[in-house]
Amino acid sequence: MDRELIELRVNGETYQVAVPVYKTLLEVLREDLSLTGTKHGCELGECGTCTVLVDGLPVLSCLILPIEVAGKEIITVEGLARNGQLHPLQVAFAELGAAQCGYCTPGILVTAAALLGENPRPSRQQIKEALAGNLCRCTGYVKILDAVERAAARMSQSGDH
Numbered sequence: 001m002d003r004e005l006i007e008l009r010v011n012g013e014t015y016q017v018a019v020p021v022y023k024t025l026l027e028v029l030r031e032d033l034s035l036t037g038t039k040h041g042c043e044l045g046e047c048g049t050c051t052v053l054v055d056g057l058p059v060l061s062c063l064i065l066p067i068e069v070a071g072k073e074i075i076t077v078e079g080l081a082r083n084g085q086l087h088p089l090q091v092a093f094a095e096l097g098a099a100q101c102g103y104c105t106p107g108i109l110v111t112a113a114a115l116l117g118e119n120p121r122p123s124r125q126q127i128k129e130a131l132a133g134n135l136c137r138c139t140g141y142v143k144i145l146d147a148v149e150r151a152a153a154r155m156s157q158s159g160d161h
Contacts (some may be wrong), residue, residue: 006070010035011079019066026050026061029076037077037106041135048134051107052076056118058111077106080113088151088160089113098147100138108134112148120156124149 003018010033017032026043029035029052041049043062050061053075080087089109092098099105108131115122115130122130127148128141136144154160 004067006066008033008066008070008074009072010074011076017066021065021067023066024062025052025064025066025069025074028066029061029074035076035078039103039106041104041107046135047104048107048111048131049104051111051134053110053114056114058114075110075113077109080109087113088154089116089148092147092151092154093144096143096147096150098139098143100136104134104136104138108136108144112151115148116152116155121152122148 002021004021005016005018008015008017008028010029015033017028019028019032026038026040029038030040038052038061039049041047041062045060045063048060051058052061053059054069055072080090087109089112093105093109111131111134112127115127119126124145127145131141131144131148
């Protein structure tokens with residue numbers, strides 16, 4: 001079996017992993033690094049459940065190989081919290097019940113974090129467009145959109161962008 005030794009920087013920590021060349025970033029995160037917050041969804045790049053940030057941009061971890069992101073900064077849902085404090089998005093999702101079964105939530109949270117990093121005061125339409133690739137079968141999206149708006153408002157007030 002062909003394995004490649006690669007160095008990944010995930011959530012601020014550096015990992016060296018020897019992985020089969022065909023293994024996806026999603027599989028490496030979950031199986032080799034035990035970062036199970038990122039979920040397996042369709043594995044076809046259609047549901048957004050496996051979304052992580054690579055150098056601040058949302059990417060579908062089921063569609064890329066770890067070698068493609070070696071040396072880049074990868075953020076998973078576990079990496080959104082800082083110094084023991086939940087990200088404002090995580091707080092708003094919990095407050096508003098925006099995470100029903102929670103399966104899609106990690107991908108939505110990191111996608112929304114990328115949006116707020118780029119646009120601290122998005123309109124509701126801009127939030128909808130940013131999250132268009134993240135599918136949820138439980139909430140109907142209203143609570144999700146409300147939670148992103150609440151987090152954006154709080155982050156703007158606190159200057160936390």
